[in-house]
Amino acid sequence: MKISRKDVEHVALLARLELTEQEIEQYTEQLDSILEYAATLDRLDTENVEPTAHAVPLHNVLRADEVKSSIEREKALQNSPDAEEGFYRVPRIV
Amino acid sequence: MSVFDRYEMVCGVETHVELATKTKIFCGCTTEFGGEQNTHVCPVCLGLPGVLPVLNREVVNLAIKAGLALNCEIAEFSKFDRKNYYYPDLPKNYQTSQYDLPICKNGWLMIETAEGQKKIGITRAHMEEDAGKLVHGGETITTSDESYVDYNRTGVPLLEIVSEPDMRSISEVLAYLEQLVQILEYTEVSDCRLEQGSVRFDINVSLRPRGSTELGIRTETKNLNSFSSVRRCMEYEIARQAEVLDAGEKVVQETRTWDEGRGITLSLRSKEEAHDYRYFPEPDLVPMVIDREWVEEIRKTLPELPAARRERLQILGLSAYDAEVITSSKGLADFFDKALRQCEDAKSLTNWVMGDFTRLLKANEVSVVDSPISPEQVAEMVNLIEKGTISGKIAKSVIEEMFATGKDASVIVKEKGLAQISDESALIKIIDEVIAANPASVEDYRAGKERAIGFLVGQVMKASKGQANPGLVNKLLKERLG
Numbered sequence: 090m091k092i093s094r095k096d097v098e099h100v101a102l103l104a105r106l107e108l109t110e111q112e113i114e115q116y117t118e119q120l121d122s123i124l125e126y127a128a129t130l131d132r133l134d135t136e137n138v139e140p141t142a143h144a145v146p147l148h149n150v151l152r153a154d155e156v157k158s159s160i161e162r163e164k165a166l167q168n169s170p171d172a173e174e175g176f177y178r179v180p181r182i183v
Numbered sequence: 184m185s186v187f188d189r190y191e192m193v194c195g196v197e198t199h200v201e202l203a204t205k206t207k208i209f210c211g212c213t214t215e216f217g218g219e220q221n222t223h224v225c226p227v228c229l230g231l232p233g234v235l236p237v238l239n240r241e242v243v244n245l246a247i248k249a250g251l252a253l254n255c256e257i258a259e260f261s262k263f264d265r266k267n268y269y270y271p272d273l274p275k276n277y278q279t280s281q282y283d284l285p286i287c288k289n290g291w292l293m294i295e296t297a298e299g300q301k302k303i304g305i306t307r308a309h310m311e312e313d314a315g316k317l318v319h320g321g322e323t324i325t326t327s328d329e330s331y332v333d334y335n336r337t338g339v340p341l342l343e344i345v346s347e348p349d350m351r352s353i354s355e356v357l358a359y360l361e362q363l364v365q366i367l368e369y370t371e372v373s374d375c376r377l378e379q380g381s382v383r384f385d386i387n388v389s390l391r392p393r394g395s396t397e398l399g400i401r402t403e404t405k406n407l408n409s410f411s412s413v414r415r416c417m418e419y420e421i422a423r424q425a426e427v428l429d430a431g432e433k434v435v436q437e438t439r440t441w442d443e444g445r446g447i448t449l450s451l452r453s454k455e456e457a458h459d460y461r462y463f464p465e466p467d468l469v470p471m472v473i474d475r476e477w478v479e480e481i482r483k484t485l486p487e488l489p490a491a492r493r494e495r496l497q498i499l500g501l502s503a504y505d506a507e508v509i510t511s512s513k514g515l516a517d518f519f520d521k522a523l524r525q526c527e528d529a530k531s532l533t534n535w536v537m538g539d540f541t542r543l544l545k546a547n548e549v550s551v552v553d554s555p556i557s558p559e560q561v562a563e564m565v566n567l568i569e570k571g572t573i574s575g576k577i578a579k580s581v582i583e584e585m586f587a588t589g590k591d592a593s594v595i596v597k598e599k600g601l602a603q604i605s606d607e608s609a610l611i612k613i614i615d616e617v618i619a620a621n622p623a624s625v626e627d628y629r630a631g632k633e634r635a636i637g638f639l640v641g642q643v644m645k646a647s648k649g650q651a652n653p654g655l656v657n658k659l660l661k662e663r664l665g
Contacts, residue, residue, distance in 0.1 A: 103459060105269050112185025142262045147469040154204050156240035162221050165229060175220045176318065176331035179271040
């Protein structure tokens with residue numbers, strides 16, 4: 090096994106996902122087979138291969154430091170589940 | 184017995200500095216401070232689906248500049264990574280930051296300590312985006328029921344500067360922070376407005392028994408934004424950890440928050456589990472290749488740094504203390520340098536700039552950059568004293584008048600007739616009157632009491648309303664008294 094039930098529980102917690110018993114088992118199995126498949130790559134000898142930082146052969150895509158207009162606040166808040174006085178409102182954090 | 188007799192403190196600091204750009208790191212929203220909540224936002228910094236960030240060139244320029252000023256190596260190849268964590272101040276659920284290939288690393292800066300100079304290592308400096316601002320309902324982060332989020336600050340470019348754990352006392356930490364902020368201000372990498380949160384410190388503190396070389400367990404107190412909070416927080420944290428260790432217990436490695444009102448640090452333990460950031464390369468941004476010409480272009484824009492400036496001023500004859508005060512802010516140092524160009528006497532200029540000029544700035548609550556009088560005007564006034572046109576005493580009222588009206592010293596001196604009387608015949612007239620009016624003192628002087636001359640000079644100065652040239656009065660009096 091590449092992945093344990095404990096790993097899945099940990100990752101779910103980090104992602105704020107609540108999983109049922111059945112889901113934990115199902116995902117453990119599925120994620121394990123995905124990792125198993127990805128492990129195929131381990132068979133390659135990468136001794137002299139530079140690590141790849143990005144798949145696209147581009148670098149230094151930069152923009153000038155010029156102010157563009159922002160969007161209206163009403164629009165910004167439109168999709169929020171809860172807002173008050175121009176703020177997004179969220180449950181207590183800690 | 185002091186805590187420090189038993190324990191040695193080890194401290195390293197992470198400093199977050201807002202870079203002085205006009206726009207955010209990945210979008211064109213303004214970085215201006217103080218806008219109404221959620222008005223400096225756009226789909227990119229709000230992390231709406233389907234948008235792509237584009238890196239602001241000025242952010243890279245400023246990061247390289249800071250790196251050079253901090254004696255860092257500038258990476259030839261650098262990239263961004265995603266730091267994943269769920270917290271409502273980050274709308275994307277990750278912060279775009281740099282992980283294994285930061286733009287700057289292996290630097291240092293020099294601090295002054297009671298035992299002489301000490302080099303503090305800079306592990307790295309990397310670019311990242313700032314998070315939004317949470318406004319809590321309750322008194323502190325731990326007592327609020329709900330939170331309100333303002334994303335104006337989200338995406339403002341930061342440079343996170345990580346020091347080595349090289350500091351061993353609170354005063355070393357403060358010296359490091361002062362040096363660092365000074366360098367960032369001098370290089371104009373940041374406006375360094377601490378009160379607006381544009382520089383924030385995370386302080387890592389641990390204690391170990393004296394003589395031990397192993398590091399103790401540390402705590403990290405986040406988001407301090409003034410030197411005084413850093414000092415108070417460290418005093419508290421050192422005492423707290425010492426108490427834990429004295430009781431034979433272990434310090435818990437954790438993140439803490441500083442409660443300014445109560446003057447204590449509080450555990451943020453519940454966040455600990457989330458400290459698994461699962462960094463991975465940011466697929467939405469391509470890497471940076473920084474050729475050496477780019478670095479050299481930026482090196483050319485580096486101004487004289489505070490340490491070099493202090494050294495130059497000391498060569499001109501200023502004391503170490505005076506050089507320190509003059510260079511404490513770039514504004515004052517620039518003012519002094521401009522004045523110095525028109526003034527021959529560096530020492531006298533120093534006294535006036537550090538003395539009456541600074542006092543008047545404070546009394547009028549203006550910063551040196553907004554000074555109502557120019558460096559050239561101060562230089563002219565000092566020159567008038569050196570030439571003997573006005574006395575130092577008169578100059579004190581002249582500089583007040585200059586401050587109030589913005590007029591040149593020479594104009595004020597002329598308008599008010601404040602020029603020193605150096606005309607011998609005019610002085611002799613006053614001197615003869617004083618001699619006639621004070622026969623007892625004249626007698627004393629003639630009888631050998633040298634001190635009596637001081638009294639007589641004083642009387643002449645008084646009669647001339649402070650305008651007589653004191654040196655000349657002294658000479659003439661002695662002649663008249665034979």
